[in-house]
Amino acid sequence: MIRAARFHGSELDARELRHGASDPPPTAAMLSEWAQNAGLWSRAVRLRWRQLVRMRDSGPVVLLLRDGNAALMVAADPQSNLVQLWDPRGPATQKPVAVDELLLTHAWTGEAILLRADRRQSPEDTPFSLAWLAGIVLGERKALRDIAIASLTISVLTVFPPLIVMSVVNRVLEFRSVSTLVLLSALIVVVTLYETMLTYARRLIVAVVGARLDAQLSLRIFSRLLRLPIDYFERHPAGETMYRTMQVNRVREFLTGKLLTTLLDLITLAVLLPLLFYLNAFLAWIVVACAVAILLIIVAFLRPLRALYLNVTTAETLKSAALGETIFGIRTVKALALEPQRRAVWDERVAQAGRWRLSFQRLSNWPQTLVLPFERMMGLGVILLGAYVAMNDPTGYMVGALFAFMMLSQRVAAPLVGLARLIEDVEEVGAAIGEIGSVVNRPLENHASTSGMRPAIAGAIRFEDVTFTYPGSAMPALEQVSFEIPAGTTLGIVGKSGSGKSTITRLLQGINRDYQGQLKIDGSDLREINLRYLRQSFGVVLQDNFLFRGSIRDNIIAGRPGLTLADAVMAARLAGAEEFIERLPNGFETYIEEGSPNLSGGQKQRLAIARALIQDPRLLILDEATSALDPESEAIVTANLQRIAHGRTMVIVSHRLSTLTTCDNILVLERGRVADIGPHQVLLERCLIYRQLWAQQNRHMNRNVAHAAVAPAPFPR
Numbered sequence: 001m002i003r004a005a006r007f008h009g010s011e012l013d014a015r016e017l018r019h020g021a022s023d024p025p026p027t028a029a030m031l032s033e034w035a036q037n038a039g040l041w042s043r044a045v046r047l048r049w050r051q052l053v054r055m056r057d058s059g060p061v062v063l064l065l066r067d068g069n070a071a072l073m074v075a076a077d078p079q080s081n082l083v084q085l086w087d088p089r090g091p092a093t094q095k096p097v098a099v100d101e102l103l104l105t106h107a108w109t110g111e112a113i114l115l116r117a118d119r120r121q122s123p124e125d126t127p128f129s130l131a132w133l134a135g136i137v138l139g140e141r142k143a144l145r146d147i148a149i150a151s152l153t154i155s156v157l158t159v160f161p162p163l164i165v166m167s168v169v170n171r172v173l174e175f176r177s178v179s180t181l182v183l184l185s186a187l188i189v190v191v192t193l194y195e196t197m198l199t200y201a202r203r204l205i206v207a208v209v210g211a212r213l214d215a216q217l218s219l220r221i222f223s224r225l226l227r228l229p230i231d232y233f234e235r236h237p238a239g240e241t242m243y244r245t246m247q248v249n250r251v252r253e254f255l256t257g258k259l260l261t262t263l264l265d266l267i268t269l270a271v272l273l274p275l276l277f278y279l280n281a282f283l284a285w286i287v288v289a290c291a292v293a294i295l296l297i298i299v300a301f302l303r304p305l306r307a308l309y310l311n312v313t314t315a316e317t318l319k320s321a322a323l324g325e326t327i328f329g330i331r332t333v334k335a336l337a338l339e340p341q342r343r344a345v346w347d348e349r350v351a352q353a354g355r356w357r358l359s360f361q362r363l364s365n366w367p368q369t370l371v372l373p374f375e376r377m378m379g380l381g382v383i384l385l386g387a388y389v390a391m392n393d394p395t396g397y398m399v400g401a402l403f404a405f406m407m408l409s410q411r412v413a414a415p416l417v418g419l420a421r422l423i424e425d426v427e428e429v430g431a432a433i434g435e436i437g438s439v440v441n442r443p444l445e446n447h448a449s450t451s452g453m454r455p456a457i458a459g460a461i462r463f464e465d466v467t468f469t470y471p472g473s474a475m476p477a478l479e480q481v482s483f484e485i486p487a488g489t490t491l492g493i494v495g496k497s498g499s500g501k502s503t504i505t506r507l508l509q510g511i512n513r514d515y516q517g518q519l520k521i522d523g524s525d526l527r528e529i530n531l532r533y534l535r536q537s538f539g540v541v542l543q544d545n546f547l548f549r550g551s552i553r554d555n556i557i558a559g560r561p562g563l564t565l566a567d568a569v570m571a572a573r574l575a576g577a578e579e580f581i582e583r584l585p586n587g588f589e590t591y592i593e594e595g596s597p598n599l600s601g602g603q604k605q606r607l608a609i610a611r612a613l614i615q616d617p618r619l620l621i622l623d624e625a626t627s628a629l630d631p632e633s634e635a636i637v638t639a640n641l642q643r644i645a646h647g648r649t650m651v652i653v654s655h656r657l658s659t660l661t662t663c664d665n666i667l668v669l670e671r672g673r674v675a676d677i678g679p680h681q682v683l684l685e686r687c688l689i690y691r692q693l694w695a696q697q698n699r700h701m702n703r704n705v706a707h708a709a710v711a712p713a714p715f716p717r
């Protein structure tokens with residue numbers, strides 16, 4: 001598999017498959033997903049020999065064998081009915097062997113994995129726009145064709161009843177022919193039956209296409225959202241992002257609702273309009289003129305409406321942002337009794353949104369009102385005019401034709417008006433697409449996460465003159481930071497609040513990548529390492545850790561395939577979490593709700609440490625990870641840290657210097673600059689800032705001693 005990927009210029013990492021030697025052989029689906037994660041195009045397929053020998057230009061194909069191994073098909077020759085196989089376990093210089101059908105079917109399970117370099121842009125990489133949507137819709141070509149055929153047939157069928165009515169009026173009434181009436185009635189019954197069935201089928205197909213489009217849109221939007229850099233999420237309220245991405249519902253509704261029905265109606269129009277002209281050109285022109293008038297009215301109002309609509313969406317976005325903020329911060333709101341303030345903010349936003357919406361609707365009321373007389377004209381006016389024409393028609397043909405015309409003009413008027421209205425909706429949906437685009441059309445992280453090197457990471461870190469300024473801030477958060485730590489050692493980072501400690505860990509994780517200077521891990525530039533791989537090699541524990549809904553076990557395993565309860569228990573023990581987990585009623589199966597209200601801060605932190613440890617990362621970053629622990633649990637974790645540290649590089653940010661005394665090196669930061677670096681004892685001697693921090697934190701010790709000396713005995717005897 002790795003060799004097949006290499007053929008396409010991509011490296012696969014066996015560790016990412018998460019597959020132990022003792023596990024059953026990986027399935028084709030697992031293997032293909034593995035390749036997809038590395039940015040290749042891959043499908044797991046079941047093939048027959050006939051299909052296999054015809055695959056000539058496909059590059060190597062991985063064939064899964066019955067004994068759990070795999071072979072690589074490097075060439076196929078349909079003439080001689082042979083394929084060239086290559087044993088992946090053999091040396092790279094071996095020659096492929098020719099195998100015929102009988103031999104292969106003996107050993108081969110029939111499963112194969114196709115691989116291709118993903119050269120063409122995947123749909124997920126193209127920006128979200130109308131063209132992109134059109135691409136998705138056209139992907140449903142077959143269903144759309146069926147819908148079109150059904151609609152065309154329905155349109156043709158709708159022509160019959162008016163024509164029949166025309167005959168009834170003209171012939172049956174005139175000649176009193178009952179047999180003709182019976183015949184025509186029978187015809188109408190048949191036609192109606194047909195129409196009913198077709199309409200049912202069309203609705204069904206539309207529903208299926210709608211559901212499919214909906215799923216595709218949601219999946220793609222979400223996967224783009226996941227690939228946005230963290231910067232974006234830090235800069236935009238979650239409520240706003242949610243509101244904007246939810247606009248996709250509106251787009252989908254439009255695509256499968258209005259747009260589709262109007263387009264289908266156009267088919268009806270194409271069939272019926274000529275017929276109208278055939279029946280009576282004068283009346284037909286009136287209908288068309290009315291439609292054009294309606295169109296003009298709507299177009300005239302388009303521009304001012306668009307401007308107002310923009311205000312409506314802005315106000316709605318702000319409203320959602322306020323809602324999201326309040327819900328996410330509800331604990332603080334309650335704790336500080338901030339309800340009145342939040343309500344005031346909300347009131348204001350609701351009022352604003354309401355105002356804009358009202359003025360939008362006021363304005364849009366105008367075209368709707370102005371259009372009405374023309375709509376009536378299309379229906380009733382035509383009848384009146386038609387009656388006048390019929391009176392003056394000596395042949396009497398016009399009476400029947402008028403009836404037919406009445407019935408048909410209703411069917412024509414609706415699509416014409418719908419078409420004009422469509423423009424309005426296109427505007428709204430255009431705005432919705434813009435909203436979604438403003439979220440998902442930002443530069444993605446993806447390039448770095450699918451390309452880049454995957455060097456074996458030992459954990460040596462080197463900062464060379466790293467300067468970094470957060471976008472939008474004037475002061476650099478890190479300035480000319482240089483230090484180096486060898487693999488397998490621990491680094492403590494101390495410094496006042498805001499001195500840049502967390503920023504160093506963020507740079508290491510590749511969250512912020514536009515720094516100046518060099519940041520090297522084991523000698524390779526951090527920016528050249530595959531981002532996903534980099535983060536998977538790291539374990540990160542923060543001060544505030546998010547636990548997902550699910551059992552404790554699931555949270556520790558964090559959905560990584562191939563890990564078991566035994567791994568979770570091991571990691572929990574290392575993190576000092578086993579003790580409290582076992583006291584919980586359901587142990588490792590205890591269910592954690594969203595936001596984990598049933599766990600204390602310290603318990604959460606220990607779970608987070610276990611979660612970071614479970615995949616045995618080469619590099620562990622703890623950013624104030626023990627800040628919520630009581631002294632006793634902290635002592636447990638600190639004692640464990642030494643064991644945890646064994647064989648890996650650790651970066652520990654902590655305000656409590658006592659946790660850091662055992663670190664190999666301590667980095668002292670002062671306003672984004674390196675003040676000093678060295679072990680505890682050395683720093684105590686030579687670094688003033690460190691000495692001050694240490695003295696501050698240990699003052700209580702000295703004082704306690706002093707207190708003890710003078711404190712009266714609690715029970716004087």
Ligand SMILES: Nc1ncnc2c1ncn2[C@@H]1O[C@H](COP(=O)(O)OP(=O)(O)OP(=O)(O)O)[C@@H](O)[C@H]1O
Pocket residue numbers: 234470471473477495496497498499500501502503504
């Ligand atoms: N996402 C961000 N966007 C803009 N500026 C930021 C961001 N995060 C941090 N900063 C700024 O960068 C500087 C360093 O922040 P950093 O979080 O690294 O400090 P810290 O040493 O971890 O502080 P603390 O001990 O309080 O956690 C601060 O002045 C802060 O205002």
Ligand SMILES: [Mg+2]
Pocket residue numbers: 501502503623
């Ligand atoms: Mg911090």
